Amino acid sequence: MMYSRFFLLTILLTCCGITSLHAQLGFCGGNSGDPIFQEDFGSGTTDGPALPAGTTTYNFTTGTPNDGDYTISSTTNYFDWLSIEDHTPGDSNGKSFIVNASFTAGQFYQREVSGLCENTTYEFSSWLINLQPVGSCEGNSIPVNVRFQIWDGTDTNILAQGDTGSIPGTGTTVWKQYALVFKTAPGQTSVILKMRNNSNGGCGNDLAIDDILFRSCGDNVTISTAANEASLVVCEDQGSVSRTLTATPDSSVFSTHAYQWQQSTDQQIWTDIPGENSAILNTPAVTATTYFRTKIAEDIVNVNNDLCNVVSDVFDITVLPIPPAPTSNGDVEICEGEIGLLSVNTLNAYSINWYDAPTGGNLILANERRLEVNNAGTYYAEANSTEIECASTTRTAVTLTVNPLPVVPDDSSTFLCEDSSTTLDAEVENVMYQWSTGATTQTIDVTEPGDYDVIITNENGCSATRTFTVEQIDLPRIDKIVSDGPSIVVSTSNNGNFEYSLDGVSFQTSPIFEAVEGGFYTIYVQDNTDCGVVTEDFYHLVIQKFFTPNGDSFNDVFEPDGLEVFNSVTISIFDRYGKLLKFGNTNSTTWDGTFQGERLPEDDYWYLIEADSTQFKGHFSLKR
Incomplete structure (x- = not known):
């Protein structure tokens, strides 16, 4: 322990040189040997132990160190000092050497270091920190300032020295390392390390030291x-x-x-x-x-x-070492149109290359543990070093099976008659069905138009979808039926591929029936898909659009056709000014174009026919 403490204080002096380094203050410029001596001051929550007698004139304390005191402790939480952990990595309650400088500047540590090699360069090093925070002592904190000296064993010749210069309080909790390099003379196997404060104590000049090393210094x-x-x-x-x-x-x-x-x-x-x-x-x-x-x-x-x-x-x-072959995560099955993901496991130190053969063959993919493919077959994974070409002696086979999709008929369209139902058939047997309606049978009955999907899944779990488009065929809706001269004209309020008939047997595509005698008729309208027929009764009264009373025996009189079906009929004919020109009844429903024996001129004339409870109004032309 005496040697350790001596070396510790030696490094203390070396470490303190931070702001102004002399030529001898610094680190080894080449390679350093293994540590000859190392002091980390131990660990624990109890202060101490004290340095050996004669090492220092400072007083050891297990409590707060006042000016001229030191302690070995796991805490620096004294006065208003920085509270920091020791420097040694991994320590639990690690200790450091804590110094509160004496009021009088001067030497505070001396110790002989023996057992050295002659004609050899050495490095002392240590980690140091000023414990004063920024602005302490009302901004007048005394900085740390330490001189390191290495003397020969006779204490007459100085071998190396260096001053740290002033190290002010900065508030940083980061430790810094400092060193002093010297060389022993031929025949010299011991030196004396001395450390002194260049600054007086008082408010400031408070420091901690940790992790002192002593090792040889040589070339790179x-x-x-x-x-x-x-x-x-x-x-x-x-x-x-x-x-x-x-x-x-x-x-x-x-x-x-x-x-x-x-x-x-x-x-x-x-x-x-x-x-x-x-x-x-x-x-x-x-x-x-x-x-x-x-x-x-x-x-x-x-x-x-x-x-x-x-x-x-x-x-x-x-x-x-040659990598072991990778471990397969299992063969893979997919359905047609899907991408298969093959994978293997190996240690993180290895990469994976994929080949198309168990040996040799073609490289498919490099440096990937997963391979995406859609072609059925066996693929081979080889483990390899990430540093150099160093491959496993065998490859791991992983097989991709591509299962066929179920063969389903093409999508289809069908028709649904209004207010009826139709049956949709997947038309594939011995498979599983999932309709968009929730049904799981081969066929379903639907009563509404729209698109219906069925997912068909075979024994391999592969699925295909068939879509049915159902269109509704509406029944014809008769809007009106009118007589246009001898023609009957039928109008519907909706559109469709409609057919029309006057007898319910013979149908035509035209809604106009031409040259129809007057009378009562039943009008039939149906869609050509046989979704049903609608009917409406209609009285067809044939009114000429014009007549020509010129004596040629053709169209010489105005004579409505179809009135004979009524029990009571009256007919009135007026000129454009509303003058009654003709009034007749069931027995007299024609007009020859005269008034009181006088031939009337060409013009438009109006009629009013009252047949039982029905009235017919309109106009016609008289042409000469």
């Missing part, structure tokens, strides 16, 4: 092959491999170089390779992942002393 050393490979990845099926490795130091620290090559299977435990003490290593044949590095020192006597050497970069020869 890279490892490569003649092909400038920095690492190598091979597949297990390539057999054994080897490489000639060359270590290249940058001579930033060492003027001479001694080597000892090492190998490891986990980068945790390293073993020396006997007799390999030059800059070049011909690796042994490798069949499993192996790591190579070299220890390096400036003096051959120091190369195997971990207090004196550094290590190079690591050259990896990674031997990838």
Whole structure:
């Protein structure tokens, strides 16, 4: 613990140099060796323990540290200081070294560090933080300012020193790392570390230190092959491999170089390779992942002393195991027109390539665990490394079956007579049915027009849809029937492919019956789809549109046709001015175009016929 505390305070001085670095204050410019000494001050909720006697003139306390006091604690929640966790990653209730500077500037720590290697460069490092928040002490907080010094073992010659300069309170809770580099002289195996405050204590100059390291400092050393490979990845099926490795130091620290090559299977435990003490290593044949590095020192006597050497970069020869064949998620069945999704599983470290054959064949899709296809057949999935070509020795077969759809008749149209029903037939047997009406039978009866769908599903679960369009045929609706001279004209209020008849036997497509004698008739109207017939009785009175009383015995008199069916008939004829020219009854319903024996001129004349309870009005022309 004495050595640990001594080193701790040494780093404290080194760490505090943040705002003004001298030439000796800084980090190792090359590679650093494994930690020779490491102090994280432990963990727990109890303050302490105190530093060894003689290490410092400051007072140890388990409570709030006043000026000239220090403590080892998991909390910094004193005064108005920043409340922070220690720096060590993963600590639970981790502790740090907390210092409240004395009122008088000066040396506050001294300790000898022994067991060093001669003629060797070292780095002390530590993490430091000013505990004062911004604006504390009414804006007059004393900054942290520490000097680090390394003296020889006789305490007469200084080897290195550096000042941190002023480190004001910033309010940040981020730790920063600082270091001091020095070199031992020939024959020198110990040094004295001294730390001092350059600022007086009072309100401010309060700091915490954590994670102190002491390690050797040497060149940056890279490892490569003649092909400038920095690492190598091979597949297990390539057999054994080897490489000639060359270590290249940058001579930033060492003027001479001694080597000892090492190998490891986990980068945790390293073993020396006997007799390999030059800059070049011909690796042994490798069949499993192996790591190579070299220890390096400036003096051959120091190369195997971990207090004196550094290590190079690591050259990896990674031997990838052959991936196992992927695991199928099962064969897939789809219906015609669908897309099949084939899939397999493998470890995340592997990719999947799809082929059309169990060996060789054509690559269908690369780097996908799922394959979308619609052609029936067997497809083959191969696992491969994502780093290099290192494929599974076998491929996994996944089969896609494409089942046919049920064969259904084409969509069809049919007709529905008004106020009746019609039957729709899917016309496919031994399958399942799902009608849009909810029915599940082969046939359904419908009474409304519209579109009806039936989903037909076969034994493979494949479905096809057939649509029926049902159109309603409305019965004719007679709007009116009129006599137009000798013709009967029928009008309907709706449209359709209607047929017309006067006897219910012989039908015509024209709604006009020509040259029909006057009298009572029954008019028949039907749609040509035989959806039904409607009838209406009609009295047809034939009124000439004109007559020509010229004595030629043709159309010489105005004589309505059809009045004989009535019991009582009167007829009145008027000129355009309403003058009664003719009045007759059942026995006298004709007019010869005269009035009181005088022939009347060509003109339009009006008639009023009262037949039983029915009146007929209209006009006709007299032509000479």
